[in-house]
Amino acid sequence: MTDAARTDATTGDGPDTDAAARIRDRIDTSRPHPSRVYDALLGGRNHYPVDRAVTLKSLERNPRGYLDVRHNRDFIRRAVLHLTREHGLRQFLDIGTGLPTPPNVHEIARSAAPASRVVYVDHDPVVLAHARALLHGGPEGSTAYLDADLRDPHAILYGARATLDLERPVALGLAAILHFVEAPAAYDIVATLLDALPSGSAVFLTHLTADLNPERLLPGLKATGLNFTLRSREEFLRFFTDNGLEPVEPGVVPVHRWHPDGTWDATVLEPEDVAGQDALEVAARRGIGDVRDEDINIYGAVALKP
Numbered sequence: 001m002t003d004a005a006r007t008d009a010t011t012g013d014g015p016d017t018d019a020a021a022r023i024r025d026r027i028d029t030s031r032p033h034p035s036r037v038y039d040a041l042l043g044g045r046n047h048y049p050v051d052r053a054v055t056l057k058s059l060e061r062n063p064r065g066y067l068d069v070r071h072n073r074d075f076i077r078r079a080v081l082h083l084t085r086e087h088g089l090r091q092f093l094d095i096g097t098g099l100p101t102p103p104n105v106h107e108i109a110r111s112a113a114p115a116s117r118v119v120y121v122d123h124d125p126v127v128l129a130h131a132r133a134l135l136h137g138g139p140e141g142s143t144a145y146l147d148a149d150l151r152d153p154h155a156i157l158y159g160a161r162a163t164l165d166l167e168r169p170v171a172l173g174l175a176a177i178l179h180f181v182e183a184p185a186a187y188d189i190v191a192t193l194l195d196a197l198p199s200g201s202a203v204f205l206t207h208l209t210a211d212l213n214p215e216r217l218l219p220g221l222k223a224t225g226l227n228f229t230l231r232s233r234e235e236f237l238r239f240f241t242d243n244g245l246e247p248v249e250p251g252v253v254p255v256h257r258w259h260p261d262g263t264w265d266a267t268v269l270e271p272e273d274v275a276g277q278d279a280l281e282v283a284a285r286r287g288i289g290d291v292r293d294e295d296i297n298i299y300g301a302v303a304l305k306p
Contacts, residue, residue, distance in 0.1 A: 026125035034180060034226055035124045039099040041069040043284030046099045046130060052280065054224045059279040062220030066283040067295040072176050072206050073101070074264070074288065075255040075300045077108050079204040080171070082259060084112040087304065089171040089202055091164045095121040095150055095193075096177030100130050105173065106143045119160045121146045150177060151185065153192040169200035169305075176298065178239070179208045179228050186229070187242055194243045194305065201305040203245065206255055206298050207236050217297040236299050245303035255300035256291050264289035 029048045032055075036047035040055040047055075058065055083089040090113055094105045097120040109116035120143075122128065128147055144163040148156045157166070164170055172193055178186045194203060210217060210230045221228055237252055250258065266289030274282045 027129070032225060033124055033126065035096075035098045035122070035127055037224055037226070038069055038176070039101065040280055041066045041283070042073060042101045043280075044099055044101045046126065054226075056279055057223040058220040059283070061223050062216050063279065064295045065216070065220040066280075066286075067288055067291050068208075068217075068298050069176075070288045071256045071291060071296055072298050072300070075206055075258055075298075076105065076173065076175050076204070077103060078259050078261060079300070079302050080105055080108040080173075081112055082302065083171045083202050083204070084109050084116065087202060089169055090116050091168060091170045092116065092118045092173060093121070093156075093160055093164060093170050093193075094118065094173040094175075095156065096174065097122050097127070098124075099127050115142070117142045117163055119144050119146055119163050121148050121150070121156055121160075123147060123149045150181065150189060153189050157193065157196050166196060167198060169202070170197050172197060172201065172203040174239075175204065175206045176208070178205065179230060182229050183235075187238060190239050191243055194245070197305060199305055202302065203240075203305070204300070204302045205236070205239055206300040207231055207239075208297055209233065209236065209299050210297070211299075212254060212297050213294050214297075216294065233299060236301070240301065240303045243305075245305060247301040247303045252299050252301045254293065254296040255298045256296050258300045258302075264291070266290050 029050060032051045036051040037055050037058075039045075040047045040051050080092065090109075092105050092109055097105070103111075105120070106116065106118040109118060122145075128145070142163075146156065146159045148159055150156070160166070174190065178190070181189065194201075208217070208221075208228055208230050209232060211232055233252055237247075240247055265287030267285065267287035269282065269285060274285070
């Protein structure tokens, strides 16, 4: 276990000076990091040249690979709204939240239910350094950020109790994070987290897979130099069935097929519009409404705990 397994929490007031200094000391700008590569593909600005370089290499091999990331993000929006509006969830535990790129979970949930409470969990020091920006403007005590490692679920649950009432339903978010954890540890982690949540709770998961379009996906992933554990549909479904959960309709599907709501922008760019721009700059300006099935390599699903 690394030092990232600490359970320091910050609310909207931000970390103290010593904690902020410790976080800065942990930042390594010499190697790409998943959350910063993800930020680059989302069109964010909170990444370093090394992250941008490998992301551009990835797009050389899979030019529409940015659609995986952006549709994963849109799945989160739709899942949170679904759980808030249709099932009355008012507490969210979002693990592996990544860098702040609006709309974030607390913004989405509060757009439907202003009293929603959210705990974010991550162990990337760059993410932690931006925690103040992520939490700015929320009602006091309703949003917190937890510096903890997914591989220590007990520490996450302990820290989350400062903000969430774990005797009441909680929506657990594990979006695009479990493919960084090998089996059987990944299944054990999910079981531990779900076991601690009461009836009426929910989970929303997404996961990279080679089931759908491996000829597009694999070259792009290899170019990043990051390690992934890809899972089949059956292996992904185990995160639910092993814990006595059944995904709600439409079940396990590519993320763009989960309750699409017709809000996607299909911006068309002409060659003169993107002259002199690299692939990331162009991707940031494109909409996601032109998505095709062959573009997406991420499964998504939502389930309720009986």
